[in-house]
Amino acid sequence: MIDLETPRKFAGLVAQAHQVAAEVLRPISRKYDLAEHERPKELDMLASLIDGMNEGAGLAGAGAAGVRRDEDAGDAAGATRNGSNLATALSIMEMAWGDVGLLLALPGQGLGNSAIASVADEEQLARYGGRWAAMAITEPEAGSDSAAIRTTAVPDGDEYVLNGEKIYVTAGERADLVVVWATLDRSQGRAAIKSFVVERSNPGLKLDRLEHKLGIRASDTAAFRLEDCRVPKDALLGSPEIAPKGGFAGVMQTFDNTRPLVASMAVGVARACLEETTRLLREAGIEVDHDRPLERQPAAAAELLAMEAEYEAARLLTLRAAWMADNRKPNSLQASQCKAKAGRVATDIALRCVRLCGATGVGESELLEKWARDVKILDLFEGTQQIQLLIISRQLLGRTSAELK
Numbered sequence: 001m002i003d004l005e006t007p008r009k010f011a012g013l014v015a016q017a018h019q020v021a022a023e024v025l026r027p028i029s030r031k032y033d034l035a036e037h038e039r040p041k042e043l044d045m046l047a048s049l050i051d052g053m054n055e056g057a058g059l060a061g062a063g064a065a066g067v068r069r070d071e072d073a074g075d076a077a078g079a080t081r082n083g084s085n086l087a088t089a090l091s092i093m094e095m096a097w098g099d100v101g102l103l104l105a106l107p108g109q110g111l112g113n114s115a116i117a118s119v120a121d122e123e124q125l126a127r128y129g130g131r132w133a134a135m136a137i138t139e140p141e142a143g144s145d146s147a148a149i150r151t152t153a154v155p156d157g158d159e160y161v162l163n164g165e166k167i168y169v170t171a172g173e174r175a176d177l178v179v180v181w182a183t184l185d186r187s188q189g190r191a192a193i194k195s196f197v198v199e200r201s202n203p204g205l206k207l208d209r210l211e212h213k214l215g216i217r218a219s220d221t222a223a224f225r226l227e228d229c230r231v232p233k234d235a236l237l238g239s240p241e242i243a244p245k246g247g248f249a250g251v252m253q254t255f256d257n258t259r260p261l262v263a264s265m266a267v268g269v270a271r272a273c274l275e276e277t278t279r280l281l282r283e284a285g286i287e288v289d290h291d292r293p294l295e296r297q298p299a300a301a302a303e304l305l306a307m308e309a310e311y312e313a314a315r316l317l318t319l320r321a322a323w324m325a326d327n328r329k330p331n332s333l334q335a336s337q338c339k340a341k342a343g344r345v346a347t348d349i350a351l352r353c354v355r356l357c358g359a360t361g362v363g364e365s366e367l368l369e370k371w372a373r374d375v376k377i378l379d380l381f382e383g384t385q386q387i388q389l390l391i392i393s394r395q396l397l398g399r400t401s402a403e404l405k
Contacts, residue, residue: 004316007082010090017091020046021098026367029099032218033370037210039174040105040218047107051130083326085257089264089318096268100374101218103265108132110171111382112179114261115195115254119237128197134175135254136166136224144387146181146252147190147401151226153182153236160196160236162204162229168381172222173210176200180226184242191244195237195254204229215373256332259339259382260321266346266378267315273346273371274308277353280360300356307349314342333395340388343379350375 006014024046032040095103103109112133120128142148151164162182172178178198185192198205208223233240278288286298294302317338324331350372354361361368379385394404 004319006090007086010082010087013087014090014094017094018097020050021095025095025098025102029102029218029367029370030364032102032105034217036212036217037220040102043102043106047109050106051108080323080327082323085260085322085325086319089260089322092261092264093268093271093315093318096265097272098268099218100265100269100378101216104170104216104219105174107174110175111135111258111261112175112177114258115179116197116237118254118257119195124197124234124237128177131176132171132174133177133179133197134169134171134200134222135179135258136169136172137181138168139165140167144384147193149181149183149193150186151180151182152186153184153194153196155184155233156230158233159230160233162196162198162226162231164226165208165224166226167223168211169222169224170219170381172224173207173220178205178224179237182226184240188242188244192242194240196231197235197237198226198229198231202229202231214376215370216377252332255382256335257325259335259388260318260325260331262378262382263314263318263321263338263342266342266375267311267318269371269375269378270311270314270342270346270349273350273353273368273375274304274311276366276368277304277356277361280357280366303352303356307352310345311349314338314345317341333392336383336388336391336395339382340385340392343388344385346375347379 024042028040028042032038092103108130110133112135115135116124116128116133137146137149139149139151141150149164151162151166153160153162160182162180164182166172166180169178176199178200180196180198181193182196183192184194204227206225206227208225211221211223213221281288281300281304286300288301288304289297290305294305297305317334321331321334321338324334350368354368354372357366357368360366361372363369383391390404393399394401397404
């Protein structure tokens with residue numbers, strides 16, 4: 001059964017992640033927000049240190065790298081385990097508390113790594129291990145509906161030839177690899193959609209542009225064209241067979257791993273906003289008393305307490321989804337629930353904190369203004385708020401995507 005306290009074996013990892021956030025990410029947060037598209041060189045050495053931390057601890061988790069469902073989770077006696085999914089979620093919360101854009105810019109910590117971890121076989125894990133992988137799903141004609149993508153993958157001898165267009169690829173310019181979603185046969189719908197690992201240096205993967213964004217400016221967001229992009233057949237993740245029933249499940253399992261990670265980012269930013277607002281209110285003479293009823297608190301303190309309750313709900317939903325993955329429990333519903341809750345709550349908290357702090361909240365002397373810009377993307381990518389609610393509704397009502405649109 002899940003324990004609501006941070007597991008003792010992860011205490012050191014969480015402390016290290018917090019130290020990195022406080023001493024490395026926060027001090028350069030504004031610098032790379034202003035210097036959009038400039039690669040944060042300070043992160044190169046940090047990424048190497050994180051790799052060493054992960055290897056020494058025998059697990060992933062210090063950044064946003066891929067996580068995999070543990071094959072030996074639990075035992076016959078009903079024991080449970082806290083593994084790499086929970087460790088990653090906890091450490092991401094700390095790192096996002098520092099700066100979510102810089103977290104996404106950490107070499108080797110791409111969301112494509114989670115796609116590889118979720119679907120790759122052992123040989124592919126060994127081949128792509130230790131490399132930075134971005135993930136390319138969204139297209140101009142297929143945003144939230146990932147099943148409607150038009151990028152094609154056509155077999156040609158020992159290769160697949162990919163053609164199409166991808167937008168909003170996080171870390172797309174800087175990553176070593178790009179995990180591209182494409183269809184083997186558009187006439188067969190979502191069952192024919194597969195993911196392919198493409199080398200960033202592949203001449204058929206052409207960078208169109210880098211986006212100028214509201215937030216997470218430290219992280220590059222790329223748009224690509226795939227023009228006769230050839231990849232070997234063993235670059236396909238999972239089975240090449242088109243299965244009319246359940247064929248899309250392997251690809252979509254990626255989201256079961258990545259949505260709790262994005263929710264963890266949102267939880268981290270929300271906590272940063274709450275802590276900073278508490279400090280600023282204290283400086284203004286407004287103390288929050290957790291032992292007094294809301295009606296006996298100053299209005300600003302009462303609002304802060306209400307936000308803390310929403311934050312705690314989002315945090316617990318996120319930890320549950322990660323814990324379920326560690327224990328090989330189906331968590332598609334919980335992954336969408338935590339992503340929907342955390343994305344909405346964090347955005348709401350950031351804007352309300354800015355409002356509570358008035359002129360200080362919108363000025364560049366504090367980071368609240370930046371966090372309010374950064375946090376919005378966490379309610380959008382890996383499936384928008386509306387898509388998450390649709391997925392949750394389908395699962396709770398037992399409806400298919402065709403029955404509930």
